[in-house]
Amino acid sequence: MSRYDASRAGSPSVARRCAGFLLLLGQLAGLLAVFHLYRLESPLFMRLVVLCVVGFGINFWLPDRWRYRFFVGFSVVGFGILLGPLVASLVIGTGLLLFLIVRSGIPWWGRMLGVVLVGAACTVGRTTGVPGVPGVFWPILGSLFMFRLIVYLYDVRHAKEPPRLMDFLGYFLLLPNCYFLLFPVVDHATFLVCRGRRPLEEVAQTGIRWIARGTVQLLVYRFIDAYRPDPVTADTVMSVAAYMVMTYLLYLRLSGQFHIAIGLLHLFGFDLPETHRRYLLASSVADFWRRINIYWKDFIVKIFYLPVFFRLRRGGELRAAAIATIVAFTATWILHSWQWYWLIGTPLLTWPDTLFWAVLGVLMVFATVQETRRGGRPPERSRLGHAFAVVRTFVLIVVLWSLWQSSSLEAWWQLVSLRGGS
Known part of the structure; x- marks a missing residue:
């Protein structure tokens, strides 16, 4: 499917974009009020949603070519805010180690052996605990990588081009996953092509x-x-x-x-x-x-x-x-x-x-x-x-x-x- 091109479709006027933005923001404010009134989930959930609304407000006005990079950077910061600097650093550091193994030029079986060894070490750590590592780190690490890493490795194995770090970070550091540990197994290939197919206003309205x-x-x-x-x-x-x-x-x-x-x-x-x-x-x-x-x-x-x-x-x-x-x-x-x-x-x-x-x-x-x-x-x-x-x-x-x-x-x-x- 071809990507949505705002320049070819005709850019809406500033007034029209402002009206659309305010309409979306008003709906999100209403949802936040419902979350607060009924105490829908824990306080961490409210912080997550507020953070996502702030990110949406910034992302909405960015040029298309900047939005994905902004999402990755915002997610890294969001992980630190929601999980704390230590847990976020451990999660991102483990992810970077896995990426370096997969991105290395050694034969595929060697890369898989490296991933398995890291997984085995993490499994031992989950079982016995590691001094200085908070207990909350292990379920978050598992939620991020236990299934999506399987999909990622499958797609990388069949890809014609080497994996990119920005794609890796964007795929694994999905901000809502900080709170929802039972998380949908997002398909890697679908994730890479799902941006830009429709105007952001329409996609955001579907999300709301x-x-x-x-x-x-x-x-x-x-x-x-x-x-x-x-x-x-x-x-x-x-x-x-x-x-x-x-x-x-x-x-x-x-x-x-x-x-x-x-x-x-x-x-x-x-x-x-x-x-x-x-x-x-x-x-x-x-x-x-x-x-x-x-x-x-x-x-x-x-x-x-x-x-x-x-x-x-x-x-x-x-x-x-x-x-x-x-x-x-x-x-x-x-x-x-x-x-x-x-x-x-x-x-x-x-x-x-x-x-x-x-x-x-x-x-x-x-x-x-x-x-x-x-x-x-x-x-x-x-x-x-x-x-x-x-x-x-x-x-x-x-x-x-x-x-x-x-x-x-x-x-x-x-x-x-x-x-x-x-």
């Missing part, structure tokens, strides 16, 4: 709309969390059903945070795609996978599914699709445990988690095989049939989600057998 959507979702989450039944006392069909549905809807917190995080990046002109798309209205397991946490789905498909599928394609597409799906969901299960380790300090290895991904993976294998047989076309359904498929999928996901969020298989069985659970 997504921030508002995320805000609503977080407020709904707060209501659900306050009124969700206690699983220990849930001993009727209605109370168990209410608990299970509301447990699933607690995902609105993550969905809302993702909307806000990507919306804040839109204020700097990054025209990134949405992170979720009406996942409560999914009409099948495959449709659910495509709608919920879209960035994660794209990450798994790019790094695991497609390489396996194309390697095995000569043996038959059905077989290749089935095996690639198994690999994709096995990787998802392992990487979620890896994420839990970096953010919490211990890997997530429980029977409910294992069974959740196993069942979802088996269902996805069948769904993928069926879609492959149809040539990728969606099934033909009437409106009533589609509505029934949506309800059926919702019930299935609610049941699986209640299993996933249970402390043990025994607790989940007690819940569904109307004997209470936890």
Whole structure:
């Protein structure tokens, strides 16, 4: 897609730009008032949003050619303000070390060995701690690099040009990631081409709309969390059903945070795609996978599914699709445990988690095989049939989600057998 060229499109008058800027700024001020009134998140969140609004105010009036450099520099300063000089220096220093290894002229296997050694040293540090290194450093480091580094290395390996430092810093030092440690796995290739496709005013307006959507979702989450039944006392069909549905809807917190995080990046002109798309209205397991946490789905498909599928394609597409799906969901299960380790300090290895991904993976294998047989076309359904498929999928996901969020298989069985659970 070609980049937006303001000179060819005709630059708007100063008065018109001022009016557009004030309109955007007024909407952001309204959102800040809502954040303050409802104490939407912690004080660090407010500092992040205020910082992003200030950055937006400066970035808006800069020439296009300066904006990316400004974002990188502003992010470096923002990391220092939000995380403190020590943690920010450790994070940026580790990142620069990784970049120097990847940018070096040694053979690729040597660079990968260097990255693995740095990762192993950081893993040991996360486990045992390092004198003088604040504990908050490790989850932030993991949030920034544990998944995006995989995407970055994949793209660098297949790139025709050597990596650039400014692209590296911009991709990894995403300012909202200072607060949102559960962060969308932004695709590196998409990140590099998402600027300049539309006027900044339009991109920022999209971002504000997504921030508002995320805000609503977080407020709904707060209501659900306050009124969700206690699983220990849930001993009727209605109370168990209410608990299970509301447990699933607690995902609105993550969905809302993702909307806000990507919306804040839109204020700097990054025209990134949405992170979720009406996942409560999914009409099948495959449709659910495509709608919920879209960035994660794209990450798994790019790094695991497609390489396996194309390697095995000569043996038959059905077989290749089935095996690639198994690999994709096995990787998802392992990487979620890896994420839990970096953010919490211990890997997530429980029977409910294992069974959740196993069942979802088996269902996805069948769904993928069926879609492959149809040539990728969606099934033909009437409106009533589609509505029934949506309800059926919702019930299935609610049941699986209640299993996933249970402390043990025994607790989940007690819940569904109307004997209470936890």
